[in-house]
Amino acid sequence: MIIFENVSKIYKNGVVGLRDINLRIEDGEFVSVIGLSGAGKSTFLRSINRLTDITKGDIRINEVSVTRAGKKQLRNIRCQIGMISQSFNLVKRSTVQKNVLSGRLGYYSTLKSILGLFSREDYERTKEALKQVGLLEKLHSRSDELSGGQQQRVSIARTLVQQAEIILADEPVASLDPVTTLKIMKDLKDINENRKKTIIINLHSVELAKEFSTRILAFKEGRIVFDGTPEKLSKEELEKIYEKNVGKEKEGSRHGDKRYDTL
Numbered sequence: 343m344i345i346f347e348n349v350s351k352i353y354k355n356g357v358v359g360l361r362d363i364n365l366r367i368e369d370g371e372f373v374s375v376i377g378l379s380g381a382g383k384s385t386f387l388r389s390i391n392r393l394t395d396i397t398k399g400d401i402r403i404n405e406v407s408v409t410r411a412g413k414k415q416l417r418n419i420r421c422q423i424g425m426i427s428q429s430f431n432l433v434k435r436s437t438v439q440k441n442v443l444s445g446r447l448g449y450y451s452t453l454k455s456i457l458g459l460f461s462r463e464d465y466e467r468t469k470e471a472l473k474q475v476g477l478l479e480k481l482h483s484r485s486d487e488l489s490g491g492q493q494q495r496v497s498i499a500r501t502l503v504q505q506a507e508i509i510l511a512d513e514p515v516a517s518l519d520p521v522t523t524l525k526i527m528k529d530l531k532d533i534n535e536n537r538k539k540t541i542i543i544n545l546h547s548v549e550l551a552k553e554f555s556t557r558i559l560a561f562k563e564g565r566i567v568f569d570g571t572p573e574k575l576s577k578e579e580l581e582k583i584y585e586k587n588v589g590k591e592k593e594g595s596r597h598g599d600k601r602y603d604t605l
């Protein structure tokens with residue numbers, strides 16, 4: 343369970359990232375985070391594993407404070423949290439196998455990590471994770487030989503071997519075509535439903551958020567302005583969230599994919 347208690351974030355230049363967020367996310371939820379560019383979605387996501395430090399309040403995961411965690415505790419917390427990003431964050435010149443194995447690094451001492459001394463179980467876990475995302479045959483390929491969608495699946499496999507209980511996905515489909523986008527979303531949904539992982543995902547597509555989530559959070563100027571099920575996200579709510587820029591959002595579609603731009 344993730345708890346946000348009176349959380350605010352003000353960047354050093356005075357820009358407000360988050361304003362007084364109070365929130366509770368239960369294990370196994372699939373939460374999509376939507377809102378205009380600059381609304382605070384990434385700040386919210388990155389504060390959960392403390393890639394961004396908050397300036398006020400407290401964030402707790404299973405009753406352990408992320409905010410006050412020392413170095414070792416933070417390392418343990420981060421072990422439980424997988425991260426997927428728009429740019430995949432793979433070591434491009436390394437093999438798929440090595441990239442997926444790196445999901446285990448948090449479980450090893452620094453020396454073993456440097457030497458790359460992984461156990462036989464971890465090699466098995468890597469194969470199993472790649473099988474789950476349909477990429478086992480790419481085990482020994484270089485990561486930069488893969489398509490964007492395949493690279494994103496490698497980063498999903500990495501969170502699987504990490505055995506992360508929470509997966510944070512920061513616009514994971516922003517650079518992908520509509521067909522690949524759907525595959526990635528289905529992979530995440532499958533992991534959510536069958537492996538009972540909590541998924542928190544930033545999305546620019548309202549349609550995808552509605553189709554895949556159990557809960558939608560909308561941010562505006564650092565505040566949560568909607569928190570509910572996809573069914574409750576009415577046209578009126580969307581107009582509030584997007585400041586009636588709904589039509590413009592359609593025009594600005596990154597893939598020109600009308601299916602996901604209809605509200």
Ligand SMILES: Nc1ncnc2c1ncn2[C@@H]1O[C@H](COP(=O)(O)OP(=O)(O)OP(=O)(O)O)[C@@H](O)[C@H]1O
Pocket residue numbers: 353354355357358359377378379380381382383384385386
């Ligand atoms: N490192 C930073 N320093 C200063 N201001 C920042 C920093 N990172 C983000 N901001 C500001 O904080 C606000 C929230 O940004 P954030 O990246 O969380 O928004 P977002 O909803 O994720 O946007 P996008 O959809 O464009 O990724 C914005 O006004 C942004 O300019």
